[in-house]
Amino acid sequence: xxxxxxxxxxxxxxxxxLVLAACGxxxxxxxxxxxSDGKVVLGLLNDQSGxxxxxxxxxxxxxxxxxxxxxxxxxxxxxxxxxxEIVTADHQNKPDIANTKAQEMYDRDKADIILDVxxxxxxxxxxxxAKAKKKLFIDIGAGTTALTGKxxxxxxxxxAYDTYMLAHGTGGVVVKNGGKKWSIVYPDYAFGQDMNxxxxxxxxxxxxxxxxxxxxxxxxxxFATYITKAQSTNPDVIGIMAAGGDxxxxxxxxxxxxLQGKTDLAVGLMFITDIHSLGVDQFQGTKFTDAWYWNxxxxxxxxxxxxxxxxxxxxxxxxxxxxxxxxQYLEAVQRAGTDDAxxxxxxxxxxxxxxxxxxxxxxxxxDHSVLHDAYLVQVKNKSExxxxxxxxxxxxxxxxxxxxxxxxxxxxx
Amino acid sequence: MSAxxxxxxxxxxxxxxxxxxxxxxxxxxxxxxxxxxxxGACYMLGAVASAVLLDTLGLSFWWALLVVPVLMFVFGxxxxxxxxxxxxxxxPLYNFLLxxxxxxxxxxxxxxxxxxxxxxxxxxxxxxxxxxxxxVSLSLYQVFVTLFAVLVCVAVWALLTQTRIGMxxxxxxxxxxxxxxxxxxxxRWVTPVFGFGIGLAGLxxxxxxxxxxxxxxxxSNFVIILFAVVVIxxxxxxxxxxxxxxxxxxxxxxxxAYAPSFAQVLIFVLMALVVLVRPSGLFGREEAA
Numbered sequence: 001x002x003x004x005x006x007x008x009x010x011x012x013x014x015x016x017x018l019v020l021a022a023c024g025x026x027x028x029x030x031x032x033x034x035x036s037d038g039k040v041v042l043g044l045l046n047d048q049s050g051x052x053x054x055x056x057x058x059x060x061x062x063x064x065x066x067x068x069x070x071x072x073x074x075x076x077x078x079x080x081x082x083x084x085e086i087v088t089a090d091h092q093n094k095p096d097i098a099n100t101k102a103q104e105m106y107d108r109d110k111a112d113i114i115l116d117v118x119x120x121x122x123x124x125x126x127x128x129x130a131k132a133k134k135k136l137f138i139d140i141g142a143g144t145t146a147l148t149g150k151x152x153x154x155x156x157x158x159x160a161y162d163t164y165m166l167a168h169g170t171g172g173v174v175v176k177n178g179g180k181k182w183s184i185v186y187p188d189y190a191f192g193q194d195m196n197x198x199x200x201x202x203x204x205x206x207x208x209x210x211x212x213x214x215x216x217x218x219x220x221x222x223f224a225t226y227i228t229k230a231q232s233t234n235p236d237v238i239g240i241m242a243a244g245g246d247x248x249x250x251x252x253x254x255x256x257x258x259l260q261g262k263t264d265l266a267v268g269l270m271f272i273t274d275i276h277s278l279g280v281d282q283f284q285g286t287k288f289t290d291a292w293y294w295n296x297x298x299x300x301x302x303x304x305x306x307x308x309x310x311x312x313x314x315x316x317x318x319x320x321x322x323x324x325x326x327x328q329y330l331e332a333v334q335r336a337g338t339d340d341a342x343x344x345x346x347x348x349x350x351x352x353x354x355x356x357x358x359x360x361x362x363x364x365x366x367d368h369s370v371l372h373d374a375y376l377v378q379v380k381n382k383s384e385x386x387x388x389x390x391x392x393x394x395x396x397x398x399x400x401x402x403x404x405x406x407x408x409x410x411x412x413x
Numbered sequence: 414m415s416a417x418x419x420x421x422x423x424x425x426x427x428x429x430x431x432x433x434x435x436x437x438x439x440x441x442x443x444x445x446x447x448x449x450x451x452x453g454a455c456y457m458l459g460a461v462a463s464a465v466l467l468d469t470l471g472l473s474f475w476w477a478l479l480v481v482p483v484l485m486f487v488f489g490x491x492x493x494x495x496x497x498x499x500x501x502x503x504x505p506l507y508n509f510l511l512x513x514x515x516x517x518x519x520x521x522x523x524x525x526x527x528x529x530x531x532x533x534x535x536x537x538x539x540x541x542x543x544x545x546x547x548x549v550s551l552s553l554y555q556v557f558v559t560l561f562a563v564l565v566c567v568a569v570w571a572l573l574t575q576t577r578i579g580m581x582x583x584x585x586x587x588x589x590x591x592x593x594x595x596x597x598x599x600x601r602w603v604t605p606v607f608g609f610g611i612g613l614a615g616l617x618x619x620x621x622x623x624x625x626x627x628x629x630x631x632x633s634n635f636v637i638i639l640f641a642v643v644v645i646x647x648x649x650x651x652x653x654x655x656x657x658x659x660x661x662x663x664x665x666x667x668x669x670a671y672a673p674s675f676a677q678v679l680i681f682v683l684m685a686l687v688v689l690v691r692p693s694g695l696f697g698r699e700e701a702a
Binding site: 049050051052053054055188214215216217219220221222223224225226228229232244245246247248249252253255256257258273274276277278279281282 | 416419420423424426427524528529530531532533534535536541543550552554555623624625626628630631634635665666669670673674676677678
């Protein structure tokens with residue numbers, strides 16, 4: 001008991017001195033009264049050590065810092081948010097840890113917003129916290145449509161992609177271009193089942209047929225017989241819904257089965273880091289939907305160059321998404337003149353945005369889904385690759401209004 | 414029918430690979446009585462080493478097949494001398510925990526150095542084709558892995574049963590006390606046998622590199638299946654590990670074809686059945702149970 005008291009005292013003392021330090025450092029500016037605790041705190045909550053580390057992870061902090069730098073450079077002395085801080089935490093892709101960390105960020109670190117949060121179950125936990133604490137949450141890394149459906153709330157925004165976008169981008173467009181008959185192989189857990197449903201709906205809606213849907217254990221490293229089975233009905237396209245290491249296992253064995261170039265391979269969710277780690281020749285010809293590609297145009301490329309200077313690597317769409325979300329949040333604070341959550345939400349809702357990540361972007365007020373152009377891409381042949389990370393060619397730009405689904409009836413703000 | 418034949422061949426190909434990977438586990442348990450949980454991590458190190466050697470020194474798959482097992486042998490010898498040997502006299506649980514700890518350390522070190530999304534590795538030139546007989550078709554690499562695995566299994570079996578060294582090693586495991594009384598230096602063989610087992614894990618890692626994702630976590634799921642193989646075959650039995658390896662490969666292939674979501678569960682159902690009927694495994698000695 002005694003020790004607990006001492007600890008509590010120490011904690012109070014430390015946090016007290018932190019507040020003092022913050023005031024001393026930032027100084028109460030003209031608008032300081034409108035910024036809670038004298039500073040704006042951006043919380044980055046994602047996978048810092050596990051399977052999603054490379055595709056977002058620590059480099060997303062660099063992306064968010066770039067947003068802060070750009071914001072400060074743009075507004076200089078006129079900036080409403082003078083003192084801006086990033087705090088990070090590792091949620092290890094577990095919903096219970098995400099829940100605790102989100103609480104800590106909002107309460108202890110005084111985070112005004114939480115960003116990123118890959119892994120759907122973890123994202124849903126954080127959305128609940130955002131609602132309870134009345135603080136902002138912009139999700140970039142997770143795919144579930146529940147964030148803008150059943151679990152939508154006033155303080156949660158879904159910025160980059162969702163399973164509807166992936167399924168209708170890849171499924172819909174591939175069928176339209178002649179890939180009518182599909183076999184789907186999916187890992188038998190929440191994400192895989194969700195993807196299987198979305199893809200089946202998208203393919204059928206576009207006039208295609210699903211010949212087989214084959215569930216596989218997760219994780220799994222031997223796909224040989226699943227591939228034979230998927231191929232046995234002679235489909236035009238085999239759709240694989242696995243991610244990470246399982247996806248790489250599947251693609252290696254798909255190629256070994258002699259199917260590369262014979263049967264089209266469509267991947268449900270893929271990041272550019274997957275192509276980089278497996279080697280472009282193994283993936284060549286594969287089609288998937290990307291939310292953003294660094295070498296799409298000059299604007300993207302210029303940003304990717306800056307990112308490379310700081311990290312030594314090219315950005316994934318999650319990195320660019322984190323940049324965009326942080327920047328647009330700060331812009332909204334600027335317009336609102338305060339970091340008060342309700343005022344910032346008002347500034348974001350319905351806003352039309354064009355930035356390096358969002359093209360023809362619009363924050364839909366009804367469900368906080370962020371609509372923007374998506375891209376059906378194909379992995380280049382090795383001979384077409386001119387530099388490291390130059391892996392994708394954009395086959396089709398899917399307009400923002402078509403890329404995302406209609407407002408879900410389940411969403412009650 | 415041809416589909417069934419195709420599944421069978423695929424099962425045998427997977428089985429050969431399981432047999433080879435489980436062999437090292439069986440040898441180490443047979444001679445040292447150590448349940449080596451780090452076998453999966455050593456398998457991972459073998460695959461990572463091939464990818465890194467290819468990337469940095471341009472060492473081809475064929476050279477990796479030679480060099481990596483030797484490196485892993487040395488690694489195994491160091492592991493035994495520095496750590497494992499101190500716990501040999503205690504309850505086997507201690508070495509199980511030790512090797513479990515070693516696994517965690519190795520996996521995290523690889524993650525730290527090489528990230529989590531994996532390393533690239535291509536099929537070796539010459540083995541990227543396919544073999545087609547009638548309506549059945551297998552990748553050349555699958556055929557190669559199967560034949561290679563069988564060859565190594567036979568060689569290890571011959572080494573243990575047909576040579577003087579093998580006889581000494583077997584005698585030492587059978588009855589260390591009496592072997593010592595007959596003037597055999599039992600301790601001398603413990604270290605190389607451990608290194609040998611780890612070398613075999615590394616070898617299966619090299620073979621896995623072209624057709625599996627090379628990530629720090631690649632061994633964590635795999636080692637569970639290997640334990641199932643070794644338990645089905647009988648702990649410490651070389652022949653058992655080989656036969657059970659093929660059996661598990663077949664069960665997995667038929668499972669994938671006819672009951673897709675249960676493919677992995679079936680392996681453990683088989684294990685449970687074998688343990689119920691023959692607690693010491695298919696080829697285990699009664700006292701091992």
